[in-house]
Amino acid sequence: MTLDTRIPLMAAQGAQVNLADIAQQAERYKALRAQREAFEAETERKTNARKSLADLILSQHEQAPGTRFGEERPAVPPEGLPDNRAITPYPLTNPAAMGMSDTPATRIAMSGQPQQEEKPDPWAEYVKYDPEGAIDFRASTAEWQQKQLETASDLNEQSMQLLGGVHDQPSYNRARAMAYRLYSQYGIDPAQLQLPDQYSPELVRELQMQGMETRKQLQTVLDERKLDWDIEDDQIDNERMDRNTDSLIDTREERLDEYRRANRVREATTRRGQDLTDTRVRRGQDISSRDRRRGQDIRPTRGNRQGPARPTATDANGNKIQFDGKKWVPVK
Numbered sequence: 396m397t398l399d400t401r402i403p404l405m406a407a408q409g410a411q412v413n414l415a416d417i418a419q420q421a422e423r424y425k426a427l428r429a430q431r432e433a434f435e436a437e438t439e440r441k442t443n444a445r446k447s448l449a450d451l452i453l454s455q456h457e458q459a460p461g462t463r464f465g466e467e468r469p470a471v472p473p474e475g476l477p478d479n480r481a482i483t484p485y486p487l488t489n490p491a492a493m494g495m496s497d498t499p500a501t502r503i504a505m506s507g508q509p510q511q512e513e514k515p516d517p518w519a520e521y522v523k524y525d526p527e528g529a530i531d532f533r534a535s536t537a538e539w540q541q542k543q544l545e546t547a548s549d550l551n552e553q554s555m556q557l558l559g560g561v562h563d564q565p566s567y568n569r570a571r572a573m574a575y576r577l578y579s580q581y582g583i584d585p586a587q588l589q590l591p592d593q594y595s596p597e598l599v600r601e602l603q604m605q606g607m608e609t610r611k612q613l614q615t616v617l618d619e620r621k622l623d624w625d626i627e628d629d630q631i632d633n634e635r636m637d638r639n640t641d642s643l644i645d646t647r648e649e650r651l652d653e654y655r656r657a658n659r660v661r662e663a664t665t666r667r668g669q670d671l672t673d674t675r676v677r678r679g680q681d682i683s684s685r686d687r688r689r690g691q692d693i694r695p696t697r698g699n700r701q702g703p704a705r706p707t708a709t710d711a712n713g714n715k716i717q718f719d720g721k722k723w724v725p726v727k
Contacts, residue, residue: 441524448528448532450521522627526634529631530631533624541620551610554602555603558570558599558602574590575588708723
């Protein structure tokens with residue numbers, strides 16, 4: 396068996412490398428890694444938000460000395476708090492009895508405690524990690540505090556009305572009985588009022604003065620609460636703006652990365668197209684050159700196939716003639 400040398404042999408070729416595919420795979424891996432990092436960051440943020448919310452709730456429900464979490468605050472001042480029962484029955488709508496942490500009584504009690512290491516503000520931490528959740532928490536807390544202040548104000552006003560109708564012992568007895576029922580409706584043990592049995596004009600005037608003072612205290616607490624709410628709203632707005640700015644920056648960087656990735660892919664595709672075009676052009680040029688060379692080779696061959704040269708001569712007039720095999724004819 397002999398080898399047919401007319402069959403062209405194909406040279407062994409290695410694996411073809413597509414730069415565009417490699418660039419796309421690299422960009423896809425980069426995008427997946429960015430998604431994973433974003434997911435981990437969001438998970439950490441939610442964890443910190445839950446922790447800060449728990450700290451915030453615990454800080455708002457801190458109990459007075461001698462009590463545990465979940466227990467009701469004592470209706471009478473615990474040890475260390477000033478006892479103003481000598482002036483007026485405690486808690487005759489006294490904000491300290493309502494659990495207001497911003498009342499002078501609470502500040503006095505806190506001032507007597509040893510200084511402790513400062514801890515991060517739970518509210519600021521919660522706003523930092525979850526501004527949207529802080530909005531809902533802020534709304535529900537503000538609504539509850541507003542109702543609490545309104546309840547204290549209503550109780551104080553009704554107590555003032557009862558005192559306005561007291562002018563003797565029978566009217567005092569009726570007002571005291573109605574006060575017991577009124578305080579019972581608000582969940583306060585009437586025995587804690589410790590109203591004296593004996594009527595006196597001085598006692599009524601003193602209770603009325605204390606009622607007016609309580610009204611001022613409640614208004615002061617309400618004003619302070621509104622100021623705190625405004626500050627909290629500003630904190631939430633600032634944190635939301637910061638988060639939106641960070642999000643815009645991240646989005647802008649992601650768009651820039653995507654734009655660069657698309658450009659790299661486009662450039663790789665263009666280079667590949669140019670390579671293919673150059674290959675086709677070179678192949679076309681080679682074919683054209685071969686055809687031209689083949690045509691040039693064929694034309695002389697065809698010219699040689701016209702046969703032997705014919706005899707020529709000159710006639711009497713000097714014109715060139717040739718013999719075509721039969722007769723003499725002018726040379727064309």
